Amino acid sequence: MRHLMNPLDFTVEELETLFALANDIEAHPDKYAHACEGKKLATCFYEPSTRTRLSFESAMLGLGGQVLGFSDAGSSSASKGESVSDTIRVISCFADICAMRHPKEGAPMVAAGRSSIPVINAGDGGHQHPTQTLTDLLTIRSLKGRLDHFTIGLCGDLKFGRTVHSLINALVRYPGIHFTFISPPELRVPDYITDLLREKKIPYNEVIRLEACLPELDLLYMTRVQRERFFNEEDYVRLKDFYILDKNKLSLARKDMLILHPLPRVNEISVEVDDDPRAVYFKQVQYGVYVRMALILTLLDIHVD
Ligand code: NCD
Helix, strand or coil: CCCECCHHHCCHHHHHHHHHHHHHHHHCHHHHCCCCCCCEEEEEECCCCCHHHHHHHHHHHHCCCEEEEECCHHHCHHHHCCCHHHHHHHHCCCCCEEEEEECCCCHHHHHHHHCCCCEEEEEECCCECHHHHHHHHHHHHHHHCCCCCEEEEEECCCCCCHHHHHHHHHHCCCCCEEEEEECCHHHCCCHHHHHHHHHCCCCEEEECCHHHHHHHCCEEEECCCCHHHCCCHHHHHHHCCCCCECHHHHCCCCCCCEEECCCCCCCCECHHHCCCCCECHHHHHHHHHHHHHHHHHHHCCCCCC
16 A cells, blocks of 8 residues: 655656646546545645645545545544544544645654555645645646756745745756755755755755846746744744745746746735746646546556546
8 A cells, every 4th residue: 555755755757657647637537537436535634724625625526536524633533632643543444545734744654654545645744745746746747848957946935835845855856957946044945955955966056036046947936935834923024025026027037937836825926927828826726636636546546548
């Protein structure tokens, strides 16, 4: 049985197969509409989320399966003191596969160790968010036709943003990637990531001003400042509007640069940018459903001819 904790749990070849499946689902949704009939997905969300949870639910419903679950810790037995290990053993009796989000780093991994059904990490604290990464990779691959030889700018909260950590982790396996980290000094990418890049001899640079590097970027990954992971509100207020991508700044960028964002957006991309063909963050949401459909089929070992 397989789980998904980290984007590296799949080899590059396995990811290629997964993305090809996701693209086939996109092209022929009807073919897959009954693939998960009789199967149930449990969404165990100990931390608020709308898009990720609904994306999983939409994916399972699109495959003809059913969904059950809870969407905050207060409405689960966690509020009575139950451990995730016990919860997953119980959930294993109710469902065939589980997507779990938890504020504590490593909690879905603990659950997977006790589970008799596949567990998908749907975000654990500031650590990893592998299905967002699969979404990001599928979006780039579908719109650019490749996952190698890019200069990618990651902008915003690079310290607490788990989507950023997961995406870097996944991209280091592709050749010709150059990272540009754009953040205020307080929200720099963690040292363990820059250590890894140096060790692997993967080029990166760190800048504070977005305008300084925009013309060189093939991809721009914007993120919000992660308010819920700050220790004090003052710091958050000081940093929250550090970057605002507007039409004016965007005029510095390449005509074929893609703008991605895991959403939710706060102020970091001005709404006037939404109509620009380079803004693909809403398409990205749609790719998120296709890639979760492909993931559910893969982890349940269901094949559709
Ligand atoms: C992200 C997350 O939860 O980490 N959202 C998402 O799943 N699309 C990004 C965020 O909350 O900023």
